[in-house]
Amino acid sequence: MAKMTMVQALNLAFKQTMAKDPRVIVMGEDVGLDGGVFRVTDGLIQEFGEDRVLDTPLAEAGIVGMAVGMAAYGLRPVCEMQFSGFSYQAFHQVENHAARLRLRSQGRFHVPMVLRAPYGGGVRALEHHSESREVFWAHIPGLKMVIPSGPRVARALLVSAIQDPDPVIFYEPKALYRAFREDVPDEEEVFPIGKSQIVREGTDLTMISYGAMMRPTLEAAEALKEKKGVQAEVIDLLTLSPLDDALFTASVKKTGRAMVVHEAPMSYGPGAEIISRLVEKSFYYLEAPIERVTGADITIPLFSRESSYLPNAARIIRKAEKLLSAP
Amino acid sequence: MPRKTINFPDKIEYISILDENGRLDKSLEPDLPQDVLLRLYRYMVLGRRFDQRLLNLQRQGRIGTFPPISGQEAAHLGAVAPLTTDDWMVPAFRETAAELYRGRSLESVILGNAGFSEGSSIPEDQNMFPMSVPIATQLPHAVGLGWAIKYDKKDNIVMVFFGDGATSEGDFHEALNFAGVYQVPVVFVCQNNQWAISIPRSKQTRSQTLAQKALAYGITGVQVDGNDILAVYTAAKEAADHGRAGKGATLIECVTYRLMMHTTADDPKRYRKDEEVEQWKARDPIIRFGKYLKYKGFLDDGKMKSIETEVDREIQDAVDRAEAEMKKLTDPLHMFEHIYAELPPHIQIQRSEMARELTELQKEADHG
Numbered sequence: 001m002a003k004m005t006m007v008q009a010l011n012l013a014f015k016q017t018m019a020k021d022p023r024v025i026v027m028g029e030d031v032g033l034d035g036g037v038f039r040v041t042d043g044l045i046q047e048f049g050e051d052r053v054l055d056t057p058l059a060e061a062g063i064v065g066m067a068v069g070m071a072a073y074g075l076r077p078v079c080e081m082q083f084s085g086f087s088y089q090a091f092h093q094v095e096n097h098a099a100r101l102r103l104r105s106q107g108r109f110h111v112p113m114v115l116r117a118p119y120g121g122g123v124r125a126l127e128h129h130s131e132s133r134e135v136f137w138a139h140i141p142g143l144k145m146v147i148p149s150g151p152r153v154a155r156a157l158l159v160s161a162i163q164d165p166d167p168v169i170f171y172e173p174k175a176l177y178r179a180f181r182e183d184v185p186d187e188e189e190v191f192p193i194g195k196s197q198i199v200r201e202g203t204d205l206t207m208i209s210y211g212a213m214m215r216p217t218l219e220a221a222e223a224l225k226e227k228k229g230v231q232a233e234v235i236d237l238l239t240l241s242p243l244d245d246a247l248f249t250a251s252v253k254k255t256g257r258a259m260v261v262h263e264a265p266m267s268y269g270p271g272a273e274i275i276s277r278l279v280e281k282s283f284y285y286l287e288a289p290i291e292r293v294t295g296a297d298i299t300i301p302l303f304s305r306e307s308s309y310l311p312n313a314a315r316i317i318r319k320a321e322k323l324l325s326a327p
Numbered sequence: 328m329p330r331k332t333i334n335f336p337d338k339i340e341y342i343s344i345l346d347e348n349g350r351l352d353k354s355l356e357p358d359l360p361q362d363v364l365l366r367l368y369r370y371m372v373l374g375r376r377f378d379q380r381l382l383n384l385q386r387q388g389r390i391g392t393f394p395p396i397s398g399q400e401a402a403h404l405g406a407v408a409p410l411t412t413d414d415w416m417v418p419a420f421r422e423t424a425a426e427l428y429r430g431r432s433l434e435s436v437i438l439g440n441a442g443f444s445e446g447s448s449i450p451e452d453q454n455m456f457p458m459s460v461p462i463a464t465q466l467p468h469a470v471g472l473g474w475a476i477k478y479d480k481k482d483n484i485v486m487v488f489f490g491d492g493a494t495s496e497g498d499f500h501e502a503l504n505f506a507g508v509y510q511v512p513v514v515f516v517c518q519n520n521q522w523a524i525s526i527p528r529s530k531q532t533r534s535q536t537l538a539q540k541a542l543a544y545g546i547t548g549v550q551v552d553g554n555d556i557l558a559v560y561t562a563a564k565e566a567a568d569h570g571r572a573g574k575g576a577t578l579i580e581c582v583t584y585r586l587m588m589h590t591t592a593d594d595p596k597r598y599r600k601d602e603e604v605e606q607w608k609a610r611d612p613i614i615r616f617g618k619y620l621k622y623k624g625f626l627d628d629g630k631m632k633s634i635e636t637e638v639d640r641e642i643q644d645a646v647d648r649a650e651a652e653m654k655k656l657t658d659p660l661h662m663f664e665h666i667y668a669e670l671p672p673h674i675q676i677q678r679s680e681m682a683r684e685l686t687e688l689q690k691e692a693d694h695g
Contacts, residue, residue: 056505056508057508059497061467061497062470062502065466065470065471065501065502066468066470066502068468069468069474070472070474072456072471072472073475073476075478092461093467097464102667103444103664103666104457105449105456105457106445106447106665107448108448108449108450109449110668141666142666166667194671194672242671242672243673246672
């Protein structure tokens with residue numbers, strides 16, 4: 001057990017998985033000697049060599065397309081997109097092939113690849129470095145879409161993603177890469193893809209979030225308890241596709257009030273799907289309209305105005321109070 | 328400081344062995360055994376006659392739209408002829424005769440064209456990818472397969488197909504670049520059939536040849552007469568040997584012609600002249616190869632006729648089998664197969680809801 005940042009925890013997942021399984025190949029721009037621009041793959045090339053850690057030419061479709069071929073052959077490539085904002089240049093490879101080669105070959109081939117990408121705001125980055133476009137991927141049949149929220153679960157989910165027989169999009173909240181440390185066990189640990197978890201139990205309302213927004217959501221939940229004695233239940237989705245609707249539906253049946261928090265734009269955002277499921281499965285248990293705290297339907301602003309755009313604890317508390325005051 | 332010239336390998340070879348008049352360059356003639364030559368001829372005839380039969384089926388509404396291969400038989404059959412069973416073929420969608428040559432069944436082609444996903448099923452013993460419709464997207468897959476073969480320390484090669492239009496796509500350039508960087512055993516076979524639907528080769532690129540695009544990526548480029556199966560075979564054999572020997576990738580440009588429409592949904596009269604098609608018919612790859620086989624004493628008119636009869640029977644049997652098979656593939660819920668290794672719970676629910684709805688609707692229809 002050691003205290004680790006998310007970057008260190010992800011690095012540990014790679015080291016242990018690669019040592020055990022020679023089929024695991026890490027590839028991407030600057031993932032070798034540079035260790036990745038966020039250092040997630042630091043030291044891997046020294047430990048596993050240039051055959052296992054590929055510094056690729058600068059071409060996202062080339063990287064992902066090549067990984068599709070490698071995965072179909074039987075390897076387990078893990079591609080790094082340097083920023084999720086650059087992954088759109090590989091979008092067609094994911095949509096047309098990674099997500100459907102199993103179908104297109106009627107099961108002869110499958111694509112056990114992972115596409116990792118840092119996403120989201122909060123690090124004062126350049127343009128095209130801060131979007132939260134998880135729904136692009138969550139909408140595609142054949143893919144799985146995972147977003148961890150802390151070091152320990154990030155490590156466990158990455159191991160699961162690498163072992164998964166289907167392609168997994170693995171969004172890493174870059175605002176959390178070094179934001180805090182957690183105890184991470186030495187022995188290998190997995191967390192099942194497709195499962196969410198209750199990270200704070202409560203009875204008065206259900207707050208549903210994931211990724212970098214888990215911190216302000218939990219902060220808001222604590223503040224609501226201290227200020228108003230409100231007991232909020234907080235759910236960390238962890239997997240956006242397939243969505244673990246059983247967990248949040250059961251919670252809302254208990255609390256009767258629900259809100260969704262994400263930094264992605266509101267319209268057609270993850271909240272839209274989560275709320276649809278809640279309406280379908282727990283409508284008669286609802287005591288108030290479901291609330292959303294999200295990014296506006298605009299391009300995320302450059303960093304001088306970013307903090308006004310991103311949901312924070314204060315905004316979440318205001319919406320929670322509105323939700324609680326509904327008759 | 329005076330300007331200097333940077334020297335790099337800037338020569339592209341052009342290979343023609345058997346010209347359109349049936350003249351043979353004996354010094355370049357490949358040493359292919361009679362059975363292989365006859366097998367290639369048979370598959371050329373099969374590919375051509377299968378096109379005609381599929382066109383009839385399409386016009387009768389028995390299958391959907393499909394991309395005919397006529398005119399390009401030499402350009403793809405000659406290319407796959409040097410491959411071993413363990414080598415990989417990554418097709419685009421106009422290499423049907425080569426897929427058949429490598430073991431794909433006629434029925435699977437018919438089923439696929441009739442809108443059944445079962446048609447793209449690939450047996451475990453065939454190292455072949457399914458046809459790929461989005462242009463050039465299959466090229467990086469070939470690079471990945473090639474990389475994996477090297478990692479696996481095998482001496483197999485990968486052959487990937489695409490058209491002249493594909494050379495304008497980013498994936499073409501990314502794949503050739505990666506292939507150069509990683510020195511993978513990949514043979515890129517461009518079926519330059521002069522037309523990307525309605526866009527002629529001259530409007531696709533200002534390059535004098537498509538083969539020369541290889542030079543920018545540090546791999547070998549060669550242009551061949553794509554209607555000369557001996558030339559295509561020779562270039563493909565050299566490229567395959569080159570790849571097997573660890574010398575990296577090759578781009579082969581087969582100069583050929585699409586004699587029919589892009590797909591059956593297309594009307595080529597809108598964009599090209601009949602005279603042009605007639606000129607290319609004079610360079611027909613099958614007639615030319617037939618003359619060669621007669622000259623070698625491997626074929627005569629009687630044998631040619633009996634090959635056509637045999638092939639027609641084979642096609643008819645396949646149509647019969649495919650249509651019988653289609654009648655059995657009635658379960659609409661098959662659409663939920665092969666989406667994930669294990670269907671997630673919410674899709675299982677969608678599947679059972681669809682099953683229930685379809686049953687209920689059927690009952691209503693029966694009683695209505």
